[in-house]
Amino acid sequence: MTDDDAAFALLSRQITTASGFALAAYKDKCIRRRIAVRMRACGVHTYQDYGALLAGSPHEYERLRDALTINVTRFYRNAETWSLIRRVLLPELLGGPRGELRAWSAGCASGEEPYTLVVLAADYLDREGRGDELARVTVDATDIDRVSLERARAGCYRSEGLAELPADLAERYFEAAGPCRRVVERARRRVLVRHLDLSTEPPPRLEYNLILCRNVVIYFDRAVQERVFQIFAGALAPGGFLVLGKVETLFGPARDRLTLVDPRERIYRRPSS
Numbered sequence: 001m002t003d004d005d006a007a008f009a010l011l012s013r014q015i016t017t018a019s020g021f022a023l024a025a026y027k028d029k030c031i032r033r034r035i036a037v038r039m040r041a042c043g044v045h046t047y048q049d050y051g052a053l054l055a056g057s058p059h060e061y062e063r064l065r066d067a068l069t070i071n072v073t074r075f076y077r078n079a080e081t082w083s084l085i086r087r088v089l090l091p092e093l094l095g096g097p098r099g100e101l102r103a104w105s106a107g108c109a110s111g112e113e114p115y116t117l118v119v120l121a122a123d124y125l126d127r128e129g130r131g132d133e134l135a136r137v138t139v140d141a142t143d144i145d146r147v148s149l150e151r152a153r154a155g156c157y158r159s160e161g162l163a164e165l166p167a168d169l170a171e172r173y174f175e176a177a178g179p180c181r182r183v184v185e186r187a188r189r190r191v192l193v194r195h196l197d198l199s200t201e202p203p204p205r206l207e208y209n210l211i212l213c214r215n216v217v218i219y220f221d222r223a224v225q226e227r228v229f230q231i232f233a234g235a236l237a238p239g240g241f242l243v244l245g246k247v248e249t250l251f252g253p254a255r256d257r258l259t260l261v262d263p264r265e266r267i268y269r270r271p272s273s
């Protein structure tokens with residue numbers, strides 16, 4: 001181990017102990033890059049100096065946490081994936097008199113992903129003349145980042161944030177809230193926002209028929225990714241779908257439990273029996 005590695009390991013332990021953010025779950029390269037950004041911003045050049053600075057500044061812990069949890073997200077991010085969810089998955093899950101959507105948006109950031117899903121589900125049911133059945137839709141929205149979760153709970157977004165959402169959906173399922181747009185209440189209340197660290201905690205519940213975990217596991221190291229994939233496989237009901245990010249691939253033991261049904265959109269399915 002080089003001196004630099006030893007100093008990095010020491011700093012990682014300090015951060016994990018003081019902030020509860022389990023750095024060991026993430027790829028080393030990713031963490032080093034994010035810490036370097038904060039070190040540059042603070043004008044320090046060594047891990048030791050940054051550790052000393054952190055020790056005297058709770059605010060810097062918050063800024064570091066912001067830098068470590070990459071919260072980039074958008075409504076209808078990766079339109080082709082949503083289009084497939086809309087055309088194929090939702091009719092399959094919500095169709096028929098017993099249709100239900102029990103979804104988990106794992107790593108939901110500020111809520112654009114779970115609200116996109118709930119808006120699409122509302123649109124599907126409304127078009128079927130079953131709008132009063134929206135109570136059959138529940139979306140658990142979880143993330144580790146408390147600031148993002150506050151935004152998700154508020155559910156207020158600037159109009160520009162809705163740019164990629166099909167215009168008719170933005171028109172019908174959002175209302176003005178001061179200078180912002182907010183998902184209409186009947187849809188918004190189908191989303192339950194809560195804190196959950198995917199790398200250490202169990203799923204909010206079991207028997208989901210749709211799990212979205214997009215652009216989250218990519219930051220985890222391989223062992224943690226494998227564990228999280230196993231959690232997803234176990235939390236899916238028979239016939240349930242798992243949607244990963246465009247560049248993410250399922251591996252490890254979960255690969256034998258789920259079937260790849262759409263390689264392009266990274267959609268996997270738990271066999272029905």
Ligand SMILES: C[S@@+](CC[C@H](N)C(=O)[O-])C[C@H]1O[C@@H](n2cnc3c(N)ncnc32)[C@H](O)[C@@H]1O
Binds near residue numbers: 070071143213
């Ligand atoms: C790039 S955003 C992805 C948001 C959304 N899924 C999307 O694709 O647009 C990654 C999110 O993962 C969250 N995250 C990172 N580590 C996490 C962990 N251990 N548990 C839960 N969420 C985590 C971050 O806080 C961030 O909000």
